Amino acid sequence: MTAWQGKGQGIDHALRGARYNVYLLTAAQAVLGTIGPIVFSVGGVAGYQLLGDDKSLATAPLTGFNVGVALGAVFVAAMSRMLGRKMAFMVGALLGAGGGVVAAYALFQSDFWLFALGLCISGIAGGFTQKLRFAAADASPSFYKPRAISWILAGGMISAVLGPQLVILTKDMLAPVFFAGAFIALVPTCLAAIAILAFLKLSDLRPVTGVTLAGPVRPLREIVLTQRFLTGMICGISTYALMTFMMTGAPIAMVVGCGFSQDMATLGIQWHVLAMFAPSFFTGMLVTRFGAEKVVACGLVILMLCAVVAHAGIALWNFWGALVLLGLGWNFGFIGSTAIVASSYRPHEADKVQGFHDIILFSAVALASFGSGKVLTAYGWDMLSAAVWPVTVFCLLLLVSLFIAEKRRSP
Structure with a gap:
């Protein structure tokens, strides 16, 4: 042989x-x-x-x-x-x-x-x-x-x-x-x-420590304070938190607030989760072709459209349409943000950076789900969708700032 x-x-x-x-x-x-x-x-x-x-x-x-x-x-x-x-x-x-x-x-x-x-x-x-x-x-x-x-x-x-x-x-x-x-x-x-x-x-x-062929293992603090990591993490957390904020309140708003059946609310969540995962088969290709920053920006715009549909009325199509757009926006925003974060560290630094990122991420998501009930009870469904605007605009500004900074650094 x-x-x-x-x-x-x-x-x-x-x-x-x-x-x-x-x-x-x-x-x-x-x-x-x-x-x-x-x-x-x-x-x-x-x-x-x-x-x-x-x-x-x-x-x-x-x-x-x-x-x-x-x-x-x-x-x-x-x-x-x-x-x-x-x-x-x-x-x-x-x-x-x-x-x-x-x-x-x-x-x-x-x-x-x-x-x-x-x-x-x-x-x-x-x-x-x-x-x-x-x-x-x-x-x-x-x-x-x-x-x-x-x-x-x-x-x-x-x-x-x-x-x-x-x-x-x-x-x-x-x-x-x-x-x-x-x-x-x-x-x-x-x-x-x-x-x-x-x-x-x-x-x-097995965990990697010390010096590898890719170079020394950098301290976690050094990695997470880079502009690229911070931008990716903030955009990813914002996208995930907004998705959770609206998704958590949607079944209550539909069943308790608008009188739809539990089955209708459950099917709305089904379409939402399908929209979260279905685009993933080509989202990676879009990131490769157009860049992670543009894909995240697209996701943020879709979340804005979600807020528009949710604010337009309380018919069944408003809830289901908003939930589908919410899932699509999450997919583009979160996968693109994950790609930005992944490009900020070396392979042998992955475990500690991913662990840090996930702890911050799901802690923020937990706060978003808790706040959803408070806001829904006090101000109604419209206020849940209104929260999308300041967060998405802030994230778009971060992406523009990252794009300008990296363009200046490139030869």
Whole structure:
């Protein structure tokens, strides 16, 4: 056998192994990804029903979910080092089942804060799920990484349909305790994910310190204070926070404020989540062709259009149209911002920078979900959409400033 033949066989073997893991991770993503749509479809309305006269805390359980996602981003890294990524993902799925049980029990007991705790536990599972895309990329040769990520995004599209449909089928299953069935449905869902994850064959990654072939590992402070990182992080956080701010309040505004059925609100979330993931198959190509900054700017403009549609009226098409545009704007804005952030650090600096970024990101998202209920109760749906304008304009100014600064530095 020649050296070239040996090399070719090695690549084929690596590709087969990568595809095996990626297909399993995609299936796990499709199943575990249902947690978010289920929680956001009914969590706010269920919280609203558990409260007394003061309804301003209705979205606090959803805040608990987002706090859990932030905690999960930290826990999954620590648990991966201790147990390996395969076992860490299985523990995360088990937490998802446990969170569903706690949330359902809280609804039977009419315990608002226990319900928030259940959603927080489910959020931690969501934080673990967020790392599946990194595991798919890490398990793949460099030439296969983009396709691996696309497969994971395809799993997200399945979740976008499966989650809301589970809500529609199970929300009245344990009547007269409404919505408890939707959270009980997380148990077999997460157990199925554990069965899928058990077949993974992932190698463990070790942290890099000191000096590498790419140069010395820079201190975190030096990286995060660069204009490029700050611009990408602020735009990404703003995009994600605005999306959460409006999405969290939308089901309550539709069901409680405008009298639409829970099924209509759930389908609105389904279309929203589909709009979040579906463009991902070509967003990366747009970033490559036009640049991340232009893609982010496009996403911000779409968010402005979302605010216009939401402000135009309270018919069903206004809510659904705004939610679809909200998902599209998030996709362009967040993926483009992630590309800006990723270009600000070296590969061997990725773990600490990604960890820092995700903690700040999901902490901001948690505050946005909490503020959504307060603003919706005090000022109504129109004020949620009005918040889009100052944030998007500020981010556009940051992008223009970055473009000017980098153009001056270029020869």
